[in-house]
Structures are given as structure tokens and as C-alpha cells.
Amino acid sequence: xxxxxxxxxxxTAVAATNAIELADVTFGYNRRQPVxxxxxxxxxxxxxxxxxxxxxxxxxxxxxxxxxxxxxxSGTVRVGGQSVRDLSREALFALRRRIGMLFQFxxxxxxxxxxxxxxxxxxxHTDLADPLIRDLVLMKLHAVGLRGAAQxxxxxxxxxxxxxxxxxxxxxxxxxxxxxDEPFAGLDPISLGVVGQLIRKLNxxxxxxxxxxxHDVYESLKIVDYLYFVSAGRIIAQGTPDDVRNSTDPxxxxxxxxxxxxxxPFHYPARPYAEDLTAHAR
Amino acid sequence: xxxxxxxxxxxxxxxxxxxxxVFLALKVGxxxxxxxxxxxxxxxxxxxxGGLKMRAPVKAAGVVVGRVESVxxxxxxxxxxxxxxxxxxxxxxKDSIASILTSGLLGEVYIGLDAxxxxxxxxxxxxxxxxxxxxxxxxxxxxxxxxxxxxxxxx
Amino acid sequence: MPASTVVRGMxxxxxxxxxxxxxCGFAARFFVAVLYHSPSAFRRLQLTAREIYFAGxxxxxxxxxxxxxxxxxxxxxxxxxxxxxxAGDSLGIFVGLSLVRELGPVVAGLLFAxxxxxxxxxxxxxxxxxxxxxxxEMMAVDPLARIVAPRFxxxxxxxxxxxxxxxxxxVFGAYLVGVRLIGVDNGTFWGNMQAGIDFWPDITNGIIxxxxxxxxxxxxxxxxxxxxxxxxEGVSAATTRTVVGGxxxxxxxxxxxxxxxxxxxxxx
Numbered sequence: 001x002x003x004x005x006x007x008x009x010x011x012t013a014v015a016a017t018n019a020i021e022l023a024d025v026t027f028g029y030n031r032r033q034p035v036x037x038x039x040x041x042x043x044x045x046x047x048x049x050x051x052x053x054x055x056x057x058x059x060x061x062x063x064x065x066x067x068x069x070x071x072x073x074s075g076t077v078r079v080g081g082q083s084v085r086d087l088s089r090e091a092l093f094a095l096r097r098r099i100g101m102l103f104q105f106x107x108x109x110x111x112x113x114x115x116x117x118x119x120x121x122x123x124x125h126t127d128l129a130d131p132l133i134r135d136l137v138l139m140k141l142h143a144v145g146l147r148g149a150a151q152x153x154x155x156x157x158x159x160x161x162x163x164x165x166x167x168x169x170x171x172x173x174x175x176x177x178x179x180x181d182e183p184f185a186g187l188d189p190i191s192l193g194v195v196g197q198l199i200r201k202l203n204x205x206x207x208x209x210x211x212x213x214x215h216d217v218y219e220s221l222k223i224v225d226y227l228y229f230v231s232a233g234r235i236i237a238q239g240t241p242d243d244v245r246n247s248t249d250p251x252x253x254x255x256x257x258x259x260x261x262x263x264x265p266f267h268y269p270a271r272p273y274a275e276d277l278t279a280h281a282r
Numbered sequence: 283x284x285x286x287x288x289x290x291x292x293x294x295x296x297x298x299x300x301x302x303x304v305f306l307a308l309k310v311g312x313x314x315x316x317x318x319x320x321x322x323x324x325x326x327x328x329x330x331x332g333g334l335k336m337r338a339p340v341k342a343a344g345v346v347v348g349r350v351e352s353v354x355x356x357x358x359x360x361x362x363x364x365x366x367x368x369x370x371x372x373x374x375x376k377d378s379i380a381s382i383l384t385s386g387l388l389g390e391v392y393i394g395l396d397a398x399x400x401x402x403x404x405x406x407x408x409x410x411x412x413x414x415x416x417x418x419x420x421x422x423x424x425x426x427x428x429x430x431x432x433x434x435x436x437x
Numbered sequence: 438m439p440a441s442t443v444v445r446g447m448x449x450x451x452x453x454x455x456x457x458x459x460x461c462g463f464a465a466r467f468f469v470a471v472l473y474h475s476p477s478a479f480r481r482l483q484l485t486a487r488e489i490y491f492a493g494x495x496x497x498x499x500x501x502x503x504x505x506x507x508x509x510x511x512x513x514x515x516x517x518x519x520x521x522x523x524a525g526d527s528l529g530i531f532v533g534l535s536l537v538r539e540l541g542p543v544v545a546g547l548l549f550a551x552x553x554x555x556x557x558x559x560x561x562x563x564x565x566x567x568x569x570x571x572x573x574e575m576m577a578v579d580p581l582a583r584i585v586a587p588r589f590x591x592x593x594x595x596x597x598x599x600x601x602x603x604x605x606x607x608v609f610g611a612y613l614v615g616v617r618l619i620g621v622d623n624g625t626f627w628g629n630m631q632a633g634i635d636f637w638p639d640i641t642n643g644i645i646x647x648x649x650x651x652x653x654x655x656x657x658x659x660x661x662x663x664x665x666x667x668x669x670e671g672v673s674a675a676t677t678r679t680v681v682g683g684x685x686x687x688x689x690x691x692x693x694x695x696x697x698x699x700x701x702x703x704x705x
Contacts, residue, residue, distance in 0.1 A: 067575050096577035107572040110564075124578045285483065288490045295494045299598025302605040303644065306537060307636050309627070337635065390632075 018078075019045045019177055019209040020066055025075035027061060035061050037233040039075070043226075048203050048210040050220040052255065053230035054264060059213040060104075062230075063179045066211070067099060068092050079177070097125050100170035100178040104185060106162040108154040114141070114165050115150040121172045140168040144198055160191030164198065171202055177209045178202070184216040192216070196223050217256050221245065229255065231264065320370045321348060322406035326380040326393075327361045332416025333391040334382055340366050342395040347372045350393060366393065374410075375400035381414035391416065464660050471589050471659065474582035478590055484583070488591025492553040492655075496599055499552055500545055504603035507544060508610025511535060515611070516619055528621050529630035532611035537634060537643045538699070541604035543691050546650035549596055550683035554658040557588050558679040561662025562672035570663075585663060589655045596651025597644050604643070642698045649690055654683040 020043040028034035035058040043049045051059050064070040065077050068084045077084045079095060087095060108117050118137045122128060128136070141147040144164040154162055163183060170178055183195050200223040203210045214220055220227065221241045229237035229252060237244075237252045244252060254262030270276065331353060340348040348368035356363050368374075377398030384391050395410075404410065478485050515531045561584065564570050570580045608630075615621040634640065658679045665675035 069571065069574060093577040096575055099575065101572065101575045103568045103572050103575075105567070107568040109569055109572075110567070120578075121576050124576065124583075288487055291494045292486045292489045295489065295497065295595075296598065299493075299601060302598070302601035303640075305605055306601060306608075306640050306643075309631070339632075 018042050019080065020211065021076070021078040022062070022065070023076045023078075025065065025072045025077060027058075027065060027070065027072040031073075034073070035233055036065075036072075039230075039233075039235060041228050041235065041238075043209060043211060045209050046203075046207060047225040048200060048212065048223060050212045050214060050224040050227045051230060052213075052215055052217070052220065052227055054215065057230050058233050059230055060181055063101070063181055063211065063213055066179065067096065067101065097121075097173060098176045100173070100175040102163070102166050102170045102178070102180045102183055104182045105159070106154070106166035108157075108162055108166055108169070110154050112153075113150065114146065114152050114154070114157070117154070117165060118169045118172055121169065125173060136172070140172055141165075143171075143202070144168045145194070158191075160187050160194065163187065163191070163195055167195070167198055167202070171206065171208075174206060175208060177211070180210065180212040180214070182214055183212060184214055184219050192219055195219075199223055217258075321367045322370060323351065324366045324368055324374075324404055324406075324408050324410055326364050326366065326410040326413050327356070327359070328364060328380075328382060328413050329361060329415040330382075330418055331362045331364065331391075332382055332418060333384075334364070334393070334416065335391065338390065339392045340368065340395060341392055342372065342374070342397065347395070364393070373403040374398075376402045376404055376408075377412065378404070378410055379412040379414060380410045382416035384417075460664075463664070464656075467660050467663065468656055470581055471586050471656070474579060474586045475590060477582045478586035481587075484587040485590050485594075488587045489594055490591075492549075492557065492588070492591045493595030493599060496549060496552050496595070497602070499548055500599045500603050501606045503544065503548055504541075504606030505610040507540060507603075508532065508536065508607030508612075509614045511540075511607065512611035512614030512619075516615060516621065525621060526625045527629055528611065528615045529626035529628070530633035532615070533608060533630040533634050534639065536604040536607040537639050539691070539695070540607065542600045542643055542646040542650055543687060545600040545603040546596065546647065546654060546687040547684050549592070549599060549651075550654045550658075550687065551680050553592060553595070554654050554679045554683050555676045557592065557655070557658040558662040558665070558676045559672055561585065561588070561659060562665035562667075562675050565663065565665060566667040566669075566672060585659045589659050592655030592658065593648065593651040596654070597647040600643065600647035600650075638698060642694075645698075646691065646694050649694060650687050653686045653690060654679075657683045657686060 020041075022039050022041045025036055025039045026034050027036045039058075039062065041051075051062060053059050061070065065072055066079060066084065068087065071085050079099075082091075082095070084092070084095070108114075109120065112120070115137055118140050119133050122133050122136060126133075138147055138150070141150055144167055146161060146164055146168065149157065149161060149165075154165070157165065167183075180199060183199065184192050187195065196219045199210060199212065202208070212220065212224060221244065224241060226240055227238060227244055228235055231251060237247065237249050239247065244256060247253060247256070251263040253259070254264060260266050271279075334350060334353065336350060336353070338350045339346045340350065348366055351365045351367040353362060353364050355361075364380075366380075374395055375398045377400040379396045379398065381394045381396070382391060383394045511532045512528065515535075516525055516528050519525050519527055519531060561570075564580075564584065570584065573580045573583060612626065616623050616626050661675040661679045661682070665671045
């Protein structure tokens with residue numbers, strides 16, 4: 001297993017700083033129970049990187065730390081070379097305008113149409129005239145294949161369609177970094193394929209960096225450049241898709257093969273079975 | 283529900299809301315009466331004002347001609363000094379009488395002005411010389427009992 | 438009772454009290470933040486107008502119908518009691534004062550808290566649960582300015598208008614019952630009312646009360662929505678807190694305001 005993430009070519013090393021760097025980050029919602037313990041990861045520019053792990057292991061928390069919605073207790077989180085925690089309000093807002101995020105299940109604004117949803121970031125952050133906004137919105141919707149659904153309300157969309165609209169909204173301002181929180185959750189096989197392909201194509205076409213938090217192994221292996229595996233707040237494995245497919249690490253194997261029991265146990269810690277069954281007899 | 287419909291309804295709502303406030307002010311309250319009209323002030327002294335309140339009406343021949351503006355106690359004579367605000371259109375002679383009356387048995391207390399015959403009229407800041415104080419019920423009853431006792435045969 | 442249970446009970450009470458105070462402090466800071474972000478709510482008048490529609494216009498039917506019925510009942514009950522003292526002619530002023538000073542602001546406020554307040558809380562809570570607020574934050578748009586402040590001001594602007602409409606419908610209802618049904622003289626009804634109710638202090642104090650109630654209920658509604666736990670039970674609990682808390686706040690503030698405003702009326 002290659003412990004080092006793919007490095008940019010030496011000649012362009014100076015120009016291409018890493019898009020995101022986490023160095024020994026520890027975070028917990030309350031002091032006593034850290035959710036992340038000493039996380040270190042690097043995400044180079046222009047790559048699609050997946051963060052995988054079971055439910056509740058802290059994957060979404062990493063995204064929130066990158067976006068500045070949470071502050072780590074120790075360690076540094078750098079985006080484009082800047083430490084997120086030390087940014088002023090204006091600088092943080094400026095940073096967020098260059099980050100797009102796709103939330104789980106879309107998080108579309110339910111009181112607006114699809115068109116209005118995608119136009120939202122443009123209206124809020126630019127002074128573009130209405131005709132220009134209209135063209136841009138239709139372009140983004142066309143890129144995800146939903147130009148014809150522009151006048152629908154989010155409640156009228158299927159899960160897959162809502163996810164794609166949210167994707168269009170996430171890239172509305174041509175960000176430098178896009179974060180995807182469980183983009184494959186709950187989708188039918190066709191939509192899975194569509195979303196996966198869109199993530200890859202948009203990343204390459206727009207020259208952006210993508211971070212995908214997911215536990216869908218099959219789709220991820222098809223589209224990402226590098227993977228990190230998180231369990232119990234630590235990175236326990238990392239590598240390229242080929243490394244992962246051929247890995248002998250027990251956790252990676254259990255995850256990739258979908259084995260019910262392994263390093264992540266099937267049984268939640270409990271008393272011995274016989275003891276539990278005969279307890280009432282005392 | 284498009285924008286123009288919402289705007290229309292909000293406009294209607296705000297209009298009738300303000301209309302309701304104006305209605306309350308004019309029809310239910312008495313905003314139009316008196317407060318805005320130009321007026322002058324007169325003073326009158328009373329031994330007892332009874333239940334006279336601020337903004338109580340001042341009536342002449344039953345017509346409202348002004349309002350009671352303020353009431354204070356004269357520290358030297360221990361009389362109540364009442365300031366009346368009278369509309370500019372009405373003038374009263376110097377020998378007018380100001381009485382404290384009640385409209386009906388349980389009605390509100392007001393000041394009645396009876397004009398006199400003097401040719402000279404009271405001007406702004408003038409003092410009404412003659413006044414009749416309020417009838418205090420207890421004193422009336424006491425008077426009645428006293429009269430009854432003195433007119434009855436001694437036992 | 439074993440000592441440990443008592444101790445545990447005390448700890449729970451203490452923790453609850455500290456929690457409540459902390460929540461009050463958070464609510465106060467939240468209020469300041471909402472005020473701070475208010476200018477943008479007014480720069481984008483469309484946003485606030487939309488909220489006035491949802492809070493005010495959609496409450497019109499409930500408020501006006503309730504006002505009508507309350508006025509009619511006041512007319513009936515009022516005439517019944519007043520007539521015993523031969524004061525049937527005072528029906529107008531009795532109904533007018535009751536509505537303008539108290540019932541208009543208070544009952545309209547209670548209805549507003551249950552109808553519009555709970556709707557606002559549920560909407561914001563649901564937006565929190567479906568991560569719409571987070572999404573907005575990540576798009577560098579402050580949800581306080583875009584979502585919360587317009588709803589707050591929508592409520593504050595709607596309340597006095599609704600209270601006035603309630604009072605007007607109440608007077609009309611009493612007129613229907615008193616003049617049309619029972620036979621109180623039309624002129625006396627309106628004449629006594631006009632003579633006895635002054636713009637200052639009766640009507641203006643009624644307006645001030647409804648504005649204060651509007652601020653209280655709207656603040657509670659947006660706060661509970663914003664602070665709700667992002668689950669179905671959380672939103673439901675928050676909606677309940679809005680209705681209960683808002684109603685209690687109205688009644689408590691009504692008492693305090695009445696003491697300040699009308700205590701001088703007993704004297705000259």
C-alpha cells in the first residue's frame with residue numbers, strides 16, 4: 001500500500017500547492033469525546049479524493065472543518081495555504097465563495113424553483129444582470145442534464161434529480177474546490193452512475209479539486225484518484241484505487257468486500273450471550 | 283404564488299391594517315375632536331372638584347366647548363385651581379359661572395359654564411370669578427339628616 | 438427518600454436552571470444578531486414582503502373571524518351586565534375600551550403565536566433539519582440575514598395591523614349584536630364610545646402593546662426554529678415551545694405594560 005498521496009511533478013511543485021492540508025487535527029463536539037484524533041491528510045490540486053469509513057466515524061466532520069463551520073481543538077487545517085481557523089469573517093466568507101458543497105440529499109431550498117436554487121449563489125455574490133444569470137444557470141443545468149427541469153420545485157424532483165440540481169448549484173460560481181457529502185446515498189443504479197460520472201467530468205473540465213465523503217466503494221473506486229479510510233477518528237488506511245483493490249489490510253478488505261464481521265465487529269459490545277439469556281432466571 | 287400576487291396581497295393587508303388603525307382613531311376614539319383646534323385658557327377655583335377628571339368636557343348649554351387641561355391645589359387658599367382649554371370660537375362674559383355637574387346619576391363629571399350679562403369677555407389667562415363646587419354625596423346626606431332632625435318634633 | 442435520589446434530583450434541577458439561563462443568554466445574543474442583520478432584510482424588501490404575506494395575510498381570516506365573534510360575545514355579555522345597572526347605553530364604550538386596550542392586542546397576539554409563530558418555527562426548524570441553513574452558510578450567505586431577519590420583521594410588522602383589525606371587527610360585532618339585535622340606540626352606542634375612548638392613551642397604548650407582543654412572539658418563533666434539534670421530534674418540540682412560550686410571554690408582558698400605562702388612570 002503506497003503511504004504517500006500522489007505528488008505533483010517536481011517542475012510544477014512550486015506552482016501547485018496542495019489544495020487542502022490537514023495536519024494532526026483533533027476535534028470533538030465535547031472535550032471528552034474526540035471525534036477525530038490526529039488526522040493528517042493532503043489533497044492535491046485537481047484531484048478527486050475520497051474519504052471513506054463507516055457511519056458516524058467523522059467523515060462529515062472533516063468537511064465541516066475544511067469549510068470553517070467547525071474549529072479543531074488542535075492541529076491545522078489549510079485550504080489553499082491559508083489556515084482556516086485563523087481567518088477573519090470576511091476572509092472566511094471570501095474563502096467559502098470559492099468552495100462549492102453538495103450536501104447529503106441535496107439541501108435544496110424548498111421554497112424556490114430549481115432555476116432559483118442554482119441562481120442563488122450568483123444572485124448573492126455577483127452583480128450580474130438577469131439575462132446573464134439566466135444563461136449561466138441554464139449552462140450549469142445543461143451540464144448536469146436538467147435544463148428542462150428548471151421550473152420544477154424541489155419537492156417535485158426525484159432523489160437523483162435533486163442531487164444533480166444540488167451539484168449544479170455547488171459549481172454555480174466555478175469554485176476551486178468542491179466537497180461532496182455522501183453524494184451516492186440512496187440513489188438508484190442509473191443515478192449512481194450519472195452522479196459519479198458528473199463528479200469526475202466536472203472535476204477535470206473545470207480544473208477543480210474534489211473531496212468525496214462516502215461509503216460507496218464501488219462507485220468511488222471507479223472515479224477517484226486517491227482514498228483515505230477513517231475509522232474511530234483515525235486514518236487507518238490510504239492509497240490509490242489499485243492499492244485498495246489489491247490491499248491485504250484487514251480493515252480495507254472488510255470494507256471493500258463488504259464482510260459483516262472483521263476489524264469492525266458485527267456484535268455491539270455486550271455481555272456473554274449465555275449470561276444474557278439466563279439472566280432472568282436468577 | 284408568484285411575486286406580483288404576493289406583493290398585491292401584502293399591499294392590501296397593510297392598507298386595510300392602517301385603515302383599521304385610522305378607523306379606530308377617528309370612529310372609535312375621538313382624535314378629530316378638539317385637540318387640534320386653536321384654543322385659549324381660563325382658570326377657575328373650586329372648593330371641591332368631586333370626581334372631575336383630566337380632559338373632562340367643558341359644556342355651555344350642554345354643548346362641548348372645551349376640555350379640562352389640568353388641576354392643581356392652591357397651597358395658600360387650599361382651593362382647587364382648574365385650567366380650562368376653551369375653543370377660540372367661544373367667548374364668555376366676565377361674570378360667567380363655572381359649575382361642576384354630573385351627567386346623569388352615574389354619568390361622568392363635567393364643568394358647565396353659564397354665561398352672564400357682562401359686556402366684557404374673558405380673555406386668554408382670565409379667571410372665572412364665580413364657581414359652584416361639586417355636590418359631594420356624603421355632605422348632601424348629612425345635610426338631609428340634619429334638616430330632618432331639626433324639623434322633626436323634639437322627643 | 439434515599440439521599441442519593443435527592444442529590445440527583447437537586448443536580449437535575451440545578452443543571453436545568455443553568456441550562457435555562459444559558460439559553461436565555463444565547464437568545465439575547467441571537468436577538469442582537471438578528472437586529473444587526475436587519476438592514477439587509479429591508480434592503481431586499483421582497484424578502485420581508487414575502488414574510489408579511491405568510492405571517493400577516495394568511496392570518497387575516499382567523500383574526501377577523503375571531504374578532505367578530507369576540508365582539509359579538511362582548512356585546513351580549515356586556516349588555517346583560519350593564520343593563521342591570523341601567524347603564525345599557527354604555528355598551529359602546531365598554532366594548533370599545535375592552536377591545537382597544539386589552540382584547541385586541543392580547544387575543545390577536547395569542548392567535549398570531551399559534552398560527553404564524555408555530556409556522557415560522559416549523560419552517561426554520563425544517564430548514565435546519567434538511568441542512569438548508571448549513572448549505573446557505575457554506576455558500577457564504579448568512580442565514581440570519583437571509584432567512585431569520587425577514588421572518589422576524591414580517592411578524593413585527595404584521596402584529597399591530599392584525600390587532601387593529603381584530604379590534605375593528607370586534608366593535609363591528611358588538612354593533613351588530615347591540616344596535617341591530619338588542620336595540621341599543623345607534624347614536625348613543627357610537628357617541629359614548631367616542632367620548633370615552635381617547636386616541637392617547639387608549640389607542641396608542643393598544644398599538645404599543647401589539648408592537649411589543651409582535652416583537653416577543655416573532656423573536657421566540659425564530660429563535661426556537663433556529664435552535665431546534667434537527668430531528669422530527671426536535672422540530673415538534675420547538676413548535677410547542679413557541680406557542681406555549683409566546684402565549685405566556687404575551688400574558689406576562691400584558692400585565693407589565695398595563696400596570697405602566699394605565700396605572701395613572703385611576704387618579705386625575
